[in-house]
């Protein structure tokens with residue numbers, strides 16, 4: 001029994017691994033032939049290089065220096081003019097790319113991990129009280145007005161700089177978890193999982209070694225979607241005074257610009273919105289192409 | 301009768317959700333929330349004064365008792381008085397909710413309606429340039445932040461740098477003309493921001509439905525394309541469409557109006573909530589969270605009943 | 618017998634689909650006729666292009682990715698290929714109608730049976746709402762559904778599979794079509810229901826004089842229902858013959874293989890064609906020669922290089938260089 005079960009588990013795992021490999025190689029082929037997707041990825045990479053440069057201290061370092069005049073116009077020294085206290089708008093906008101990637105990556109990675117783990121557990125133990133509790137938690141988090149939740153987290157954490165990130169992670173993981181849960185429910189009825197049960201492989205090994213790798217494509221697509229959502233949410237939160245605490249971000253710049261645009265000073269607003277639009281648009285298109293390539297269910 | 305029994309069952313089923321939402325919100329917002337003791341005291345308060353204020357605010361009661369009090373407030377729908385203005389919370393809500401409804405309804409309805417129409421058009425021309433144009437436009441719309449749209453529209457429609465057609469901010473509505481004056485720009489913002497997401501979602505739903513066998517049957521029996529779309533396909537797509545519309549209602553009313561009302565200085569429930577966040581006005585926050593949770597449970601219930609209306613296969617059991 | 622024009626005349630029909638990896642020719646240069654009131658069977662393995670042929674006749678090839686690349690389809694002497702959509706719509710459901718394989722999903726779940734049936738009647742016959750409902754009830758009675766008035770008010774999910782397929786049949790014959798295409802109408806049903814539904818189709822054919830194009834996997838069904846059959850393989854017709862000679866002396870090795878691997882033809886439990894050793898070639902990598910050559914015991918060098926054409930007497934044709942039972 002045990003030997004037979006083991007072979008069966010091995011064989012089933014192998015066929016599934018084969019379909020998985022073919023899914024990825026097909027996806028790679030499809031994505032490579034998707035011109036818009038490749039262009040979008042190129043743009044995202046350019047942004048990423050700029051962010052890396054800021055992080056390494058190569059450029060964008062003069063974001064906080066107060067040097068120029070109030071609302072100075074474009075000049076050789078200040079490429080995009082200066083803001084109300086004479087800071088360089090160009091440097092601030094460039095530095096904000098780093099902020100955006102920081103927020104996007106932290107939130108996307110952590111919320112995806114959390115969603116994957118909790119979703120997989122809920123799906124694997126479908127119908128049990130563990131599942132019920134996780135489902136209940138997701139329902140609860142989805143029903144609390146988001147901005148109130150962020151505000152509450154910010155207060156509860158006493159102005160901790162990463163409270164915005166935490167709040168976003170705490171809310172964004174539910175979508176990923178629902179998708180993963182559905183997929184795991186489908187996967188756990190495969191023969192190889194049953195065979196693994198039969199030969200006594202521990203549950204957590206079955207979940208994380210045998211099942212989770214087969215949800216990777218969902219996680220990848222989902223994390224790109226969360227990345228975009230995080231960047232867009234930051235802008236609103238910063239405007240509401242709940243966002244970035246240290247440094248500068250597009251949200252802070254746009255929030256600042258609300259005081260100036262009606263007086264005819266558009267530098268802050270234009271610099272931040274154009275850069276932000278470029279990144280979000282490219283990322284949206286990239287996410288789309290990724291989904292086209294990886295999600296067999298997606299209709300086009 | 302069947303519907304009534306179902307509604308009651310759903311309401312009871314919603315209790316765990318209600319408890320969860322209120323508990324987490326209470327924990328974060330009230331228990332770990334801002335401490336108002338010293339704001340209300342004069343300089344150099346004595347220990348007795350401090351104790352007295354803490355007693356007045358209820359801070360000295362055990363946690364569960366305070367949470368119980370909150371639940372009682374929700375059940376009786378009586379949320380006490382605002383910390384900052386001293387006005388009855390219920391009165392504030394009664395005044396501000398209608399304003400928010402008046403502000404979001406046109407944009408919400410049009411955003412979904414135009415979304416469905418664009419989605420039907422795109423699906424009809426699936427794969428052709430019209431489809432690509434609409435879907436490309438949707439991605440652009442999805443990529444522009446709400447805040448950017450708000451500012452840009454204010455510049456375009458309400459400032460001397462643009463058309464200068466509508467008031468910059470505020471809400472002085474006393475008749476239809478003034479309503480249109482003040483509601484137009486927020487409505488346009490709402491439509492612009494939601495249209496991309498809506499169109500994409502609805503198109504995906506409709507295209508999926510178009511590939512079903514029964515649509516092929518209808519075509520094989522000579523159904524003209526327009527009728528195919530609005531009769532055979534649209535009604536079948538109603539479940540996901542209703543789900544999306546219904547579930548965006550609680551979120552849109554609170555979250556969407558929060559930003560727009562704050563920016564345009566419209567005294568709706570969103571603005572009140574924002575002010576309560578910044579000043580730590582707990583009675584108002586407690587009321588907003590509690591009511592949203594109730595709204596969610598009601599929405600869940602209403603959605604299931606609507607499913608039954610559009611799809612004969614759904615039973616309310 | 619006088620040489621009259623047939624009801625349906627398909628000539629050199631070719632249907633192509635654009636796929637990610639190239640153009641797939643799902644139907645390749647096929648020709649056949651269906652006479653008035655005749656029942657023609659179409660047999661072949663899964664994926665050989667039976668359904669695509671049927672959809673092409675109705676002008677329903679999904680486009681993109683598909684298109685009729687060449688050929689002509691004439692109904693009663695009138696060309697259907699290239700006819701504008703609006704004209705085709707008038708033909709669909711009235712002159713030619715089709716029954717599909719999946720009775721579970723082929724009807725619209727959110728409208729009542731009556732609604733869907735009277736829709737067709739009103740559109741093609743211009744009936745009033747009330748008249749259409751009466752006719753619909755009459756049609757349901759015709760296909761042996763008890764209590765038709767009640768059934769009209771029900772939704773598809775309230776009916777059994779067999780009932781639904783009867784509703785489909787009633788709908789298909791509601792405008793007295795000249796040609797009824799049945800695409801594996803019984804495959805999804807259980808054995809007893811299958812027999813009843815086939816019986817129903819046979820009765821209607823006799824009563825209404827409708828010609829039937831009957832697509833199936835089931836050779837037994839063909840023998841019972843059809844006058845003549847064509848055998849398809851990989852997008853092409855490999856043999857065409859009246860039923861008796863086809864069963865007694867099949868000429869194509871593929872047909873022979875199909876028949877030989879059935880223990881008893883009349884055993885209706887057979888749902889899938891029995892397998893012949895080897896694999897059907899990929900539509901994207903077709904061999905130069907005969908498509909069956911790789912699986913054929915008789916194949917010679919010529920078979921690998923040249924595609925045999927469908928030749929023979931008017932009613933007895935085969936596409937093979939080395940026909941059997943010759």
Ligand SMILES: Nc1ncnc2c1ncn2[C@@H]1O[C@H](COP(=O)(O)OP(=O)(O)OP(=O)(O)O)[C@@H](O)[C@H]1O
Pocket residue numbers: 634635636641643661662663664665666667668669670679682683900
């Ligand atoms: N929409 C489509 N896009 C691409 N290829 C298609 C499409 N529809 C059919 N094909 C291809 O055409 C070929 C013939 O398909 P068809 O449905 O006619 O087979 P069939 O003989 O009816 O098989 P079955 O017995 O399984 O119904 C298949 O190889 C299929 O891959």
Ligand SMILES: [Mg+2]
Pocket residue numbers: 667668669800
């Ligand atoms: Mg078929």
